[in-house]
Amino acid sequence: MSPELELATIAAREAGALLRENFGCDHEVDEMLTHDIKLALDVKSQDLIEKRILETFPEHAIYGEEGIAGNQESDTEWIVDPIDGTVNFFFGLPHFCVSIAMRQAGELKIGAIYDPMMDEMFTVDFEGPATRNGKPIRPSNRAELSEAVVTIGFSKNKESIDAGMEKYKNFAHRVRKTRMMGSAALALAYIACGRLDAYVEEMISIWDIAAGQLMLERGGGKVELSQSGVHSDRSGILSHNGKLNFDGLV
């Protein structure tokens, strides 16, 4: 395991332990938005991750959901989602994670996604297969939409919900089942290990998807990002096991 990935897993586990300790407690809410919630714990989790990374690589940059830190001129940037699935966490739904990726000169190199409730660590290093708890993973072989379980996220505003609904209507009747689980990072990790076959969302941020994208692509999966039709600095995402055809549907 590279020193960078080892650091990412250590930081993700520490942040995951913080989340697990606070799961089910009363939470300090920073912002209660129409379709989103921002918690003080989001910031605390990212602070912990930043500290761990910068004490090892003080010259690196950090770009996270809760802000930037470190040397923003650096070629090496850590992309952090301190709680992916914050609304799940707040409501006591045990489906959320910590997601940490690192990219150099804009190219994704390593990633770690830790689910503290399942105690599952998904990783991808500079080389080699993505893993779950150290064991290699790979996407499913399901090649027909009629066999596929597809997860969709509806993001955080009316426009993205409306756009997501249109996409949902296009494919919902064609697939075996659809799921809405509330964590983009875990959606990608689950496709990377064959638990799900595809994930679609209209408006998603890089910190939600960076680590999972690398894991999925490393295993031969596909991740298509498009400029979100509803929000300038977000992407639309269509991701799948590399065998499904969504042409004309999403």
Ligand code: LIP
């Ligand atoms: C969440 C994403 C999810 C999306 C939610 C939210 P957060 O990330 O993982 O896919 O539907 O709106 O953006 O905000 O909990 O880190």
